Amino acid sequence: MAETARHSESRYGNRPTMKDVAARAGVGLKTVSRVVNSEPGVTPDTERRVQEAIEALGFRRNDSARVLRKGRTASIGLVLEDLADPFYGPLSRAVEEVARAHGALLINGSSAEDPEREQELVLALCARRVDGLIVIPAGDDHRYLEPEMKAGIATVFVDRPAGRVDADMVLSDSFGGARAGVAHLVAHGHRRIGFIGDQPRIHTATERLRGYHAALADAGIEVEDAWVSLGPTDPARVRAAAEAMLTGPEAVTALFAGNNRVTVTAVRVLAECDRRIALVGFDDIELADLLGITVISQDAAAVGRTAAEHLFRRLDGAAHAPARVELPTRLIPRGSGELPPE
Amino acid sequence: MAETARHSESRYGNRPTMKDVAARAGVGLKTVSRVVNSEPGVTPDTERRVQEAIEALGFRRNDSARVLRKGRTASIGLVLEDLADPFYGPLSRAVEEVARAHGALLINGSSAEDPEREQELVLALCARRVDGLIVIPAGDDHRYLEPEMKAGIATVFVDRPAGRVDADMVLSDSFGGARAGVAHLVAHGHRRIGFIGDQPRIHTATERLRGYHAALADAGIEVEDAWVSLGPTDPARVRAAAEAMLTGPEAVTALFAGNNRVTVTAVRVLAECDRRIALVGFDDIELADLLGITVISQDAAAVGRTAAEHLFRRLDGAAHAPARVELPTRLIPRGSGELPPE
DNA sequence: TAGGCCCTGGACAACGTTGTCAAGAGAATG
DNA sequence: CATTCTCTTGACAACGTTGTCCAGGGCCTA
Numbered sequence: 250m251a252e253t254a255r256h257s258e259s260r261y262g263n264r265p266t267m268k269d270v271a272a273r274a275g276v277g278l279k280t281v282s283r284v285v286n287s288e289p290g291v292t293p294d295t296e297r298r299v300q301e302a303i304e305a306l307g308f309r310r311n312d313s314a315r316v317l318r319k320g321r322t323a324s325i326g327l328v329l330e331d332l333a334d335p336f337y338g339p340l341s342r343a344v345e346e347v348a349r350a351h352g353a354l355l356i357n358g359s360s361a362e363d364p365e366r367e368q369e370l371v372l373a374l375c376a377r378r379v380d381g382l383i384v385i386p387a388g389d390d391h392r393y394l395e396p397e398m399k400a401g402i403a404t405v406f407v408d409r410p411a412g413r414v415d416a417d418m419v420l421s422d423s424f425g426g427a428r429a430g431v432a433h434l435v436a437h438g439h440r441r442i443g444f445i446g447d448q449p450r451i452h453t454a455t456e457r458l459r460g461y462h463a464a465l466a467d468a469g470i471e472v473e474d475a476w477v478s479l480g481p482t483d484p485a486r487v488r489a490a491a492e493a494m495l496t497g498p499e500a501v502t503a504l505f506a507g508n509n510r511v512t513v514t515a516v517r518v519l520a521e522c523d524r525r526i527a528l529v530g531f532d533d534i535e536l537a538d539l540l541g542i543t544v545i546s547q548d549a550a551a552v553g554r555t556a557a558e559h560l561f562r563r564l565d566g567a568a569h570a571p572a573r574v575e576l577p578t579r580l581i582p583r584g585s586g587e588l589p590p591e
Numbered sequence: 592m593a594e595t596a597r598h599s600e601s602r603y604g605n606r607p608t609m610k611d612v613a614a615r616a617g618v619g620l621k622t623v624s625r626v627v628n629s630e631p632g633v634t635p636d637t638e639r640r641v642q643e644a645i646e647a648l649g650f651r652r653n654d655s656a657r658v659l660r661k662g663r664t665a666s667i668g669l670v671l672e673d674l675a676d677p678f679y680g681p682l683s684r685a686v687e688e689v690a691r692a693h694g695a696l697l698i699n700g701s702s703a704e705d706p707e708r709e710q711e712l713v714l715a716l717c718a719r720r721v722d723g724l725i726v727i728p729a730g731d732d733h734r735y736l737e738p739e740m741k742a743g744i745a746t747v748f749v750d751r752p753a754g755r756v757d758a759d760m761v762l763s764d765s766f767g768g769a770r771a772g773v774a775h776l777v778a779h780g781h782r783r784i785g786f787i788g789d790q791p792r793i794h795t796a797t798e799r800l801r802g803y804h805a806a807l808a809d810a811g812i813e814v815e816d817a818w819v820s821l822g823p824t825d826p827a828r829v830r831a832a833a834e835a836m837l838t839g840p841e842a843v844t845a846l847f848a849g850n851n852r853v854t855v856t857a858v859r860v861l862a863e864c865d866r867r868i869a870l871v872g873f874d875d876i877e878l879a880d881l882l883g884i885t886v887i888s889q890d891a892a893a894v895g896r897t898a899a900e901h902l903f904r905r906l907d908g909a910a911h912a913p914a915r916v917e918l919p920t921r922l923i924p925r926g927s928g929e930l931p932p933e
Numbered sequence: 934t935a936g937g938c939c940c941t942g943g944a945c946a947a948c949g950t951t952g953t954c955a956a957g958a959g960a961a962t963g
Numbered sequence: 964c965a966t967t968c969t970c971t972t973g974a975c976a977a978c979g980t981t982g983t984c985c986a987g988g989g990c991c992t993a
Contacts (some may be wrong), residue, residue, distance in 0.1 A: 271943095276942075276943085277942055277943035277944075278944085279942075279943060279944080279945095280941085280942055280945075283941095290940070290941060290942080291941075291942085292940090292942095294938070295941080295942080314948090316948095317947095317948050317949065317950085318947080318948050319948090320948080321963090341940065
């Protein structure tokens with residue numbers, strides 16, 4: 250029977266290690282390490298020999314081992330709701346750019362708006378010992394993160410506040426934006442305005458609804474129940490909600506859409522409608538200019554950049570109390586929000 | 592002088608290790624490992640004691656160490672061009688879903704269409720020992736990946752073929768799609784058709800141009816130089832190209848846009864134009880239905896899913912020769928491509 | 934020429950985990 | 964009661980890297 254060669258086939262497909270390089274170059278292990286990390290104290294001749302061995306063997310440093318030894322992974326985690334959502338693409342890209350500038354890689358995960366999945370993802374990232382976390386919360390209780398944060402994983406919450414945990418946050422002014430958008434409709438003569446938003450457990454959804462109520466209260470208008478609809482933002486639900494608001498004697502003359510997905514569906518519904526209904530949407534959308542859609546725009550890239558910069562400032566040692574940054578929104582009139590009631 | 596407490600402050604902010612848990616629970620190290628990994632052979636009583644210690648200390652397994660030991664990182668890398676591009680969001684999300692189903696995390700990076708940055712990113716991912724790589728090539732020479740692939744990092748190229756390297760690829764039928772799109776314009780009476788595409792070093796750009804030429808050749812139409820423009824797809828360049836094609840006695844009556852970014856700008860230019868110019872764009876765009884834009888649609892999510900499934904099949908041991916999958920495209924007529932020449 | 938210093942290079946431990954193996958405690962069997 | 968077998972448990976090495984520390988050689992100075 251052949252002797253058991255239990256490690257004849259190593260895990261990384263027999264990748265050469267520094268030891269192999271050292272053997273081939275006829276130097277010590279640590280000298281290879283020095284060359285690989287451009288540390289001083291190696292004569293040019295020795296360095297050349299090591300470089301040749303590295304080249305010949307196709308050696309590449311194993312960062313897993315390095316991470317274990319050094320304690321820093323040079324990677325950060327980003328947990329968002331859905332990478333495929335056009336709002337999160339630019340945000341994610343902005344985070345990536347900042348990470349890159351700090352020599353860090355980005356690990357991405359989508360929670361699909363499921364609190365359990367969010368937690369699962371976040372904890373997986375913590376187990377990897379990412380240096381920091383940027384989280385767009387799906388759930389509203391983040392106490393599970395406390396031990397992690399105490400253990401030194403810097404965390405910044407984005408777009409929605411953290412639940413029951415004291416941490417840095419970067420938000421958009423949902424309340425103010427919605428209030429301005431609805432006030433805009435009021436200013437153009439509307440008194441019956443519908444609001445279609447996301448599920449009430451999502452902070453931005455209720456904030457925007459609060460803005461809607463504030464604007465109508467400012468105008469002395471009493472809101473009817475039938476004008477407000479919160480829930481999932483899939484096309485079917487939104488379509489049903491919009492159609493309900495547009496029918497009957499009490500039909501609204503204008504709609505406020507609580508986010509980009511709602512706006513998209515609303516535009517489709519209104520295109521099929523025989524009356525001219527005004528529309529203001531939260532979040533800008535590509536080609537909205539050509540379609541003449543008035544929106545409340547938030548700068549997703551700026552949100553991501555701000556959050557990432559915060560994070561790295563923490564990683565660089567900033568120890569001030571958790572900060573809450575609120576970025577402004579901007580109303581962009583393009584026609585749909587300026588239609589008069591009919 | 593105080594004694595040097597060189598490790599008084601450990602790297603992970605003094606996170607407890609299995610050793611600490613073992614000490615507290617009064618058991619051996621390996622027993623903790625067994626509990627953490629739900630391995631059999633631990634009495635309920637022991638398990639309870641260990642669980643309590645884990646709870647009390649807030650222990651979380653350090654996956655860096657695990658990775659080093661096991662040789663699998665349970666993570667894959669995705670290098671694409673720009674996460675903020677609406678084409679890549681769904682693709683990336685689809686890859687993530689497949690990875691999740693296999694218990695792997697996704698590390699994301701944008702090459703910004705820069706071959707050097709692509710290589711830098713890919714090699715960084717290799718140094719992390721990701722189990723596999725999905726690459727949307729920016730460069731056209733990937734020989735630098737050969738040692739990595741030989742060392743066992745599975746790699747799938749997506750959207751564009753790998754350069755000088757034999758590997759799995761998942762592509763869309765750019766040639767066929769463009770040919771069908773241009774033929775569609777010809778069928779509606781156009782004989783002077785412009786083509787605005789991406790930089791010629793990008794494979795899809797030249798493939799689509801090839802499709803354009805093929806369709807016109809099929810129709811016996813001779814292409815004039817002024818009808819074709821390849822280059823960066825930033826709005827300024829595309830706008831200039833489009834405006835040039837739309838002026839003069841030899842102006843085109845229809846445009847074929849080589850990708851989503853080109854289409855967006857083209858739509859803007861045409862909206863300002865006094866003549867009615869036909870347009871077909873490669874890649875579908877949100878709200879294109881409302882704007883009546885005829886497109887050649889490719890299913891980004893399907894591309895991502897297919898690539899990721901290929902990758903994991905490789906990781907599970909599939910050893911067949913590199914495969915090249917080409918996914919079909921679909922022409923979606925919505926009005927802009929059916930305008931007659933005027 | 935002797936002594937001291939600097940510079941290069943290498944041996945060794947440690948990071949936190951998991952695989953291997955063996956020991957010990959009971960239980961089952963003769 | 965002796966023996967074997969099963970089951971639980973823990974000691975130990977190893978993964979590939981980096982930090983610490985020491986040795987030896989060359990060079991400078993007195």
